[in-house]
Amino acid sequence: MALSFYLFVFMHFLFLLLCSHHVILSKCSSSAHQLCHENERFALLQLKHSLSIDKYASADPSAYPKAYSWGLQGNNSSDFDCCLWDGVECDENSGYIISLDLSSSLLYGSINSSSSLFNLAHLQRLNLADNNCSYSQIPSAIGHLSLLTSLNLSKTVFSGQIPIEILNLSRLASLDLSGNVDPLSSESLLKLEKSSLKSLVQNLSSLKELTLSMVNISSEIPNILANLSSLTSLLLRDCGLYGEFPVGIFHLPNLQSLSVRFNPNLHGSLPEFNQSSPLKRLGLGGTSFSGKIPDSIGKLASLFLLDLSECVFTGSLPYSLGGLNQLVNIDLSYNHFTGQIPPSFSNLTKLSVLSLSYNNFTGKTSSWVCKLTSLTELLLRANNMYGGIPSCLGNLTRLSSLFLTYNQLNGGIPLCLGNLTQLTHLDFGGNKFHGPIPQSIFTLSNLRSLDLFNNYLSGVVEVDMFLKLKDLRIFQLSNNQLSVLTSNDPNFTLPKFTMLGLESCNLTEFPKFLQYQDELEVLYLSNNKIHGLVPKWIWNMGQKTLVDISLSLNSLTGFEQLPAILPWESLRALELAFNSLQGSLPIPPSSISSYAVSNNFLTGEIPLLVCKASFLQFLDLSNNSLSGRIPQCLISDTLMILNLHSNNFHGTIPQLYSKESSLKVIDLSENKLDGPVPRSLTNCTMLELLNLGNNQINDIFPFWLGTLPELKILLLRSNWFHGTIVSHLSNFDFPNLRIIDLSFNGFTGELPSKYFKNWNVSKIHDVGQSLYFQSEHTFQALDNDFNKSYRFSMTMRNKGLETSYIQILTVFAAIDLSSNKFNGEIPESIGNLKRLQLLNLSNNGFVGKIPSSLGNLTELQALDLSQNELSGGIPQQLTQLTFLAFLNVSHNHLIGPIPRGNQFGTFENVSFDGNPGLCGDPLSKKCGSNEASPPPPLTINNENSDFPSKFEWIFICMGYGSRLVIGLVIGHFLITCKHEWFEETFAWVQQKRTKKKVRQAN
Template structure:
């Protein structure tokens, strides 16, 4: 009887397990094994084991109950389902709103009761996470969900007060502000609003969410963290473990309080406009593993003495003003996998202890001031895949052991003072191109600046190449036909720029490399029609500075992945295909300048996009500026000079928050500029050229009063240029290829091509129009000006003495006007003034003496019969220049009464 009861209990137990938790438990096999062992036991032992089994069964029932509860968790609350549905209905579904190729509208399948019972439980909806016990919505995961619209502070989203995790990244909120209603989500621990096209100041309500452990607002370059700023965030969010603010406009110093966040594991502050000194004790945070402050050029700092306990895995300082020597203690960072300190101001030797970093896979020390030899200890870095030591005064030979690093995929030691010969499998790269040696199949081959005069013949046997660099050589003549056959299925990046190539032995409509992503053919002598790369893969296409002719093929509009398109400085003609507007939002650079293109400018920016540069200058475009340009919210550089555009002043471009350069010179613009408006304020405009048009009316005094970016007088420690830095990724490789902004502008009386533009350069050229009346005194507010040209207008009245406040001014042209009165003495304090022209006006009185005025020639003052004094031959006689009175200072010259008094 005992055996029977035990068998039933065991069988029941196993059957229950099988049904609820463990599919590997098979009840049909267990009873026999247990019965066999029981038959060999005494009754006492049998009873004892039976009692223990009963205890086991009784303890199992709570587990069963919990499992049953899990299987029957409560449905979501009606109020929260309703809130989610209303939140869904506040957006449009737009495939262009998300950049992730795997994006899809997660909210599309959310249903209400009336749309069918199946799927009406919001806890089963895609992207919705509920509490297993209460049924409350505690997580909303809608990254890359193709949402387009904006979120108001009264959105039903903020009624989901139990939310702990909210991820809305990679959607398009149309440059709206982050709503202050987010402060109602007081239980949030994780918030991700990255890549969402938010704009404006981050609300203080968000910065007060004290339970946040994870915060990501990255890739929202129009977002500001200023009032309140970073210090306020750090003081409130004391539990942070991860803080991502890449490309958020912070424009401040880094608060020392950041070093108090003892739990901080990740800190990403790339491209935030940070300045001042980086607090060194942040490096000592006990949990910090990932630190990036890249591309903050005004951020200075030094590396500390590192401890072996440091958990740092990633350290990115590139593009900052960090300086000093690299401490030998950096060899203690045993967990470090990536180190990028390129484009800084580091000096001294490359320390040998770098070779102790056994986990290091990425090392970039380029563009610094390192000296001495490459330490042989680097041969110990067996995990390295990327090593860049270029652009440093380094010397000696390249350690041959570097070529034995089996994982190394990228190596650059260019632009140093290294010597010796490098041989790869007995192939010497010293200009000799023919060899009978059997070579390995390369994947990346860089032969830049090797003094080559023809294509190396061994390339004909390379069918696995992914990256081929042959730039800045002396390869001449046509590209041979056999080049089209190499690595057709593999080649992803090809650089032939800076050679003497004249064309193609054949003219394929579409180039043959099916995976080609980057094609650089610029600065050659290529003739014939425009070659077309494979449209489905190309991201970077540059053929500038060649001799290409013909029209732009409509096939170019199929290049759906384009980030940069540069066809400038050729002889292309005809109209731009209208389908150009269909190019994807990924396009950063559009440069078609210096060709013979004509017709109307196509509508651009019809969908949300990333355009930083539109350069259509030096062509023959007609008509008006497309009003769709107002949607180019990331635009920094707009060049339309020297065309036949017939339009009024495009005041509406003043709504573009990032616009820095506006070149409209030599067109047919007309009418008055009009009044400044707070919605169209050109907040970052630094260079504006309206010269040689038909503008009339007064100079725009209100603009002069409010162009804030022109009031900056800070001078950077080193020279930097205005540029875009789009990133290009192909499998296994990542490049950031700088694109330098360029323009044509008149400076010091001569037309000049600026191949690069210093980022401190601030200029106004309104010359060659029909502006009238006085020069407004408000122009003296623009203290950062380097160039001011108001020549060849119809301006009257006095030269305002407030121009003397423009202490950075290097070129001042007021010639060919109707100006009268004296030259203000205040102008003599502009110590950087190298060019000065007030010729052909009605100026009178003595020319200011001393300082820069002793360097200006007679021609600067020609055509003013009332002027006297050096350098003119007319002496001022008995009257000398007298210090201006307070009243005359305001007028810019001495009054008529004053002069009569002096003559008496």
């Protein structure tokens, strides 16, 4: 070291000696290295001491502290010359620092406007990427560095507003402020508001590279961006952009990289592309771009990355797409593409990643894919692919991920998959594969996940088959026709699973190897034959890691040892439903989010310790024998689903004191609850289902529930409700109600026609993606996303029978007001509910005619008007109800012929019993041969009389007498009427008169 130092001094002296000659001096001045300026050296040292070194401040695994060696007093010349310091570059002529690259330097601490950094006035390039500036703001003094051509502050944990002074940097050719997110929540930290995107583009007109990904811009993209002809890269990922994407940006002459991914409110379509376009990367994934992919995309000869995932593209893929032979990565997943995958894809020989999942592609798994020998990832999940897997797939020896989940693939799993020795992920779940699992699968020693769930695979699987799969972490065999045999050897160990699915695998006991699975996150053992007590060793399994466990649909009776609180400290979902558990309710840990223990024999009260579950969203304790009062503390702000159906709870319904309720489902039916409906339910603005049926609730109709904007299902059957259901206030209109059941109560009065005018039942065909009413939530734990769904259920009378709906179609619309004391006429406005499928008004006191407007209910499947006081004929319009499978108009005062045609030919006598004035099929009483419609309505001359006039009797006889002689005189008309029919009709009139007098007397 000493020798080197003296040699350096000697050479330096010799250099100065030579340069002292005036001839040589002129040459030296143009080529010699200049020492850095003392003031800039001092500024760097100040910067170094203002920040600390933190090994967690940089994410790059190759990061190291570049500034650590600055200014250390050693024997190297670099200790004195800051131009030779790591990350520093000086101008060769002037010696001023022109470039400072401290990216990935493990720097931690805030930088403000007084920082010595801004004394480096000659800086042209500044890179602080991948450090931690501790949520400080970008200093306004950045504007002092007016010579900057490149500024990279990406992933530096800067926060707040981007200073307007950045607009002063008019020489900038490259600006990167991306990736400034909160390390804990991953939320954006930087905002571009005061200095808008439009202002930024106007002032920085020399930009070639603009990267603002994860900056909160929340604006439209200005058209002026299409004027930046020098732009080569535009990356605006996840910026909150919206509006229409300027199509001119696609035609920028030098643009090579374009990404606006994850801006879901950004719309646009692909243009016609030019042959001259230099595009290499195109990323539109996660936007609302739509339309078709144009054939001209085949002109993008330089394209090697195409991401159109999670958009709204439609149509078939153009054949020309297969001509882009530079493509390395294609992601078209989560769109609405149809047709077959073009066979021209076989030309994409450089393709490494092909993702076409979640579309509507059809066709067989063609052998063209076998030509893509560079593939490392093949993802075709959730399409309509059918047929078997071609054996040539075994030629794709570079494959690491093969996902064919949720298709219609069949046949056996081919043996050739054993050739794919690089496979780490193999997912064939949700298909129609049958036969045994080939032994070659168990030789793939690099496998980390193997999903074969939901197929028709058969045979016996022994757990020792997995001993060679040392890296296997995810393993699912659920819902096949397999029998899994486990070892009773206590020393037998398997790979450390993180996810294990053995549902419907004919297990009769808990696999003993589970007690060694201390890394387990997900365990599904439901729908087996496991019986008896849950062993006490299970509490040691995944004690710190277990997130989701399902033991439902077994024959478990209890626990060998039940802790006061279940010890899985990370547990978010626990399913114990449909067993034979007895005793008290197991108390989940406070981390629980979804807890289902329905359909058991649990007793006792709900322990207050359950209320400590501050993240609880789904709670289903239905169909047990739990008792006591419902704890007030159970109704938390996070709770979305509360199902306590069919228990023995008593007392009043707890009030909801919070105005931030997340409740979507409240089912307290079939208990012994009393008192009124709490008005605090109006805080549940997200409520979709309210079921209080079969209790002892004593209240008037809770019309104020009509303000709830999302309420779709209201079930109040079999309580002690009373009074009218009329509200004179206009804002209680139940705008989204689709199912209502008020049956078996004491409601009175007339039906309010305005409800039927305002309800959106006629619009329910637009119900979104889901086929059933359900609620979903996703929680994250241990770096994984877990999705849980809860399907709504209810009990309701349909077609005269008590019907349990374990899941409710979103297109189902029903009204049941039966077994009350409603009176008056049935409103004509009920015919506005065109999507109604069930209407039950039976066992009330409705009078007047059956509204002909019911013929508008063209999707009606069940109509029950029995046990009322309805009169007149059955409207001919009801024959238009071609879906009507059940009709009951019995025990009314209907007259005339039963309509003929369509569904009316399928109804039996019981549908019309107790209406002596009806005739025609299927009744034995026949009408006149020429009758095709009911007679005109009766007009009573004397408003105090229920008895028809002579002229009305003539019309009655004309309608029903089979031996009528039209030419006879009026005085002899009774002779022509059937004597039996007259007696029946007279008895009916007398009965009607008696009932009217009784009503008047009351």
